Amino acid sequence: MARDFKHLLNDLKEVVTNSARYAAVEIMNSLAEQGPAYSGQFSSAWYAVEPGQTPGGPRSAGNNIYKYDLRNVPRTKFRTGTYYEIVNGADYAPQALDLEEGRFQTQYDDAGNILEPLKTPVAVGTRTGAKRGQVSNGEGFAVSTAPLDWYVTYTNGGSMQRDLGNGVRIGFRQGPRGGTPSGTGFS
């Protein structure tokens, strides 16, 4: 049965809000999977916020790569803004994103043993520069769990646009009248 035209504006708002939420989830999951993960904390610190808002810190102490869902992007947060930023709230985010240089150290447990990284390293060996991903395979204890410039590659290499498109597609499909047979739309 056709839906009354008076619902169009609200339904459209609902679809747009949900599309933004689904897109944020898709993008944050990709960032968590493609980014570095030694303990897993960094992967849990992605937030979708309005410009100027402060993100929270890591959501978990680590031990796994965080999996985002719609609960991480509450509907109320997506009603007031006109655009959103996806940011990482970890203190060391600029270094993890390979945007700034840093000082990196081997991670030890309480017994003094070297902690194994959560994610399979892309390089283990010697540090060739002050960026996180500047590690070349060979002798040494420096570990990199994501390629150098992984973040720029994700945002510029087409993957983020693909995730954005997927999120919007899901949002429209899940929205009011989404996936309904032809002839049953608004009238």
Next chain:
Amino acid sequence: MNYQAIRAAVENPLLTAFGSLVPAVPVYFDNITAVPPNTTTEYVRVNVTFGITNEPTLTSSVDNARGAIVIRVFTEKGKGPARNQTLITTAVNALETLNNTAKTTSGVFFRVGEINGPTFSATEDAPHFVGRVDTSYVATVLT
């Protein structure tokens, strides 16, 4: 897909641009260890990464790749930003020439997107002042 041709399309103009400066500035590409990090010698590091390959497009060509180009310019710390910005300008000019290349029937058709930056940073430990620009690219292999 000819990744090497795509890489060459980016690297050659940058190598030529920095090589023609007086004095020439060394450029280091992926998988080449740069000068020791404790030296104050200026140099340029270029990283070319690949994102999505053969993304379906509206054209018949599927031999395309998208990715990112990150250029970092290392100059002596504590001497102001001028020299670094001069070298960044050389890099940006070289990138812009890629967009002026006409499409032919062979080779690689290359287009870069908007250029982010430059951003500048320096840490206490490192002896360099670092300028950075990055951009996206779309490359189509025509042969």
